[in-house]
Amino acid sequence: MTDRSDRPVTMAEVGAAAGVTDRTVSNVLSGKVPVRPETRAAVLRAVDELGYRLNATARGLRTGRTGTITLALPDMGYDYFSQLAHAVMTEADHFGWAVTIVQTGARPEREQALLTGTDPQISDGLIIQPYAVGPENGHRALRQHDQARHRPPIVLLGDRIINEAIDHVLMDNTPAARVATEHLIATGRAAIGVIGPDPADATPGSGAVRLEGYRQALRQAGLPWRPDLVRPAAAWRRAEGAAATDELLQAHPEVDALFCCNDDLALGAMYAVHRRGLRVPEDVAVVGFDNVTAATFSHPPLTTIDSGGPLIARTAVKLLAERLDPTSSAAPPRKVIADFHLVQRGSTAGTAVSTPDDVPRGGPAPRA
Amino acid sequence: MTDRSDRPVTMAEVGAAAGVTDRTVSNVLSGKVPVRPETRAAVLRAVDELGYRLNATARGLRTGRTGTITLALPDMGYDYFSQLAHAVMTEADHFGWAVTIVQTGARPEREQALLTGTDPQISDGLIIQPYAVGPENGHRALRQHDQARHRPPIVLLGDRIINEAIDHVLMDNTPAARVATEHLIATGRAAIGVIGPDPADATPGSGAVRLEGYRQALRQAGLPWRPDLVRPAAAWRRAEGAAATDELLQAHPEVDALFCCNDDLALGAMYAVHRRGLRVPEDVAVVGFDNVTAATFSHPPLTTIDSGGPLIARTAVKLLAERLDPTSSAAPPRKVIADFHLVQRGSTAGTAVSTPDDVPRGGPAPRA
């Protein structure tokens, strides 16, 4: 026998030590085929003595299943995406799947590569929230996908339909943004700034559809549309939200409310308001979007749109699970539109400290 | 030829279409072996026409490399861990690696399975922050690891050495906690509560070592050790931090400062303080631990220990990269202790709104 000491132990070696074939070792470890108790014991002893570990890659090649799914998101540095990933991983765990997370950044070619399968991924399926790829190029990417044989299934997350032939889990952005804005108007605000979208940007992303909801609410209330109250943020994070808010309040001291396109921006906005010595909500009311954990506990707690992130994650995993189930994978493409609702908290109420009843409790107990 | 239309396209089929061997297709796609331009063009055309996609699993089996590393953390629902994951993924991207994230929860058997390799993972290496596995059982788990041939390398993160033979990236918890507590004492606080650790818990985890730093600071300042001011939190999150703080302030109105074992707890603590109608820092000063993004933008901004999370992540990936480099993988095990420093912000300063100069800027521009 050649010296294999630098290579992993194989089933054949375990079998040799236990006096059986590699196949029997496989039968013992999989448990799918009956094995005599003595044989099983002998095999398990050999496994233990040799320190044998199953080669998941070889199994994956043989079975065509890797037990891993890919989650592709723009960037994990956002509360919303990291909480979405958390929910996806927790749900995937129920199916016994590991989750490979890919940060696409703002790079369209990265998203294209994932959608077309050009990027060689070890995974049984893909959940992706495209940022840069829209219907125009998405169709092309996914036509290539269709044409290829036996490509892993895809579930798309986000705010627009990219391809009719693919499963989508969507947010109802425009109505949600309208509801958020209506709430500000109802509390008596007149000069409502917007933090996030770039009105000059033609790309129809989250920014555009949320801005549209804002405009609808203004129109319905008979308030004027003032483009100068819209401040784009290069990235939708706290720092950029603070900077944009600072500029807006500097230029327009009359602003008495802010509609922020996500909670990260809103938390940054509140920071900027406070830094200018103004009060939330007395001087400036603030509304966010997504209802991340931090929104519950900020000071004041942040009024926001609960866009159902965890439910979206669970739904996406379940859709993927159905596609991966060989008995029911030929169903027509599905579109799920997630429910949303407004969560009113102190950032728009009369008093700066509220006592919300939605403080989450419980869960596992790891430490940081 | 049999009907293979339900199976993926192979290199052999591409080769057949292009009039060459599967091997030549491989040569074209890998680029490592020179190929005549006409041949290359023919192959690429066939790839395009047939919609061929490389089977990463098969390559992984053949080469022994999957291009994926595993990151195992207790739970992604914590700001610290999600930001650590973000940093690991960003760094891994530089090496061309995908990252599979596994949430171990509080389950020791899950950690054991990862450390011993019992859990069949498709990955070239493991970065793990153990929560439940300590030196006592960790040694056993990793002895099994050593004994096995050709097991993927491991880098351990955290607060204690689990096995001398393995690479570690450590936090200097006790000194950091002492510095945090000393800062509270220096601002004139006398009744300093602690949120997080369970003094009755014998497990020497982050809680115990941070509590030890707190005690050292008290001792040095001649302040009395009062176990009744220590409030455990079942999970180190905002909700649990708020609940524990609420109880503590109820029982001990004289408390004028809180040392919280992480920023999530601290942000929850501030929430509870505000809800009781008290002010931060005038009535109760608050210090956190980890310096997550939210700490910069809270109201007031949170004084905290910057424990160098992103650097820890980068270091861990680099250590793994060295182990995976065949030319230099036999180096002795390394231990890196991350630097820390206190970041003073408004939650301990005289005024509730400060103007910190560490507001981060820039970065990519995805949206939520």
Add this chain to the structure above:
DNA sequence: AGCTAGCATTTCATCGTCGAAATGGGCCAG
């Protein structure tokens, strides 16, 4: 023309596991 050098392509074997079907041994019924 004959020989060698150098490059492009192919041959061959192998990575470690598992599905399907064949084999062999033990037991019960006729």
Add this chain to the structure above:
DNA sequence: CTGGCCCATTTCGACGATGAAATGCTAGCT
């Protein structure tokens, strides 16, 4: 005592890619 059956185990052959080494071809030199 023997035929048939069932259960445990083995045989055989992929799965799809690639490292190493051999082959074939063209070009260049004498």
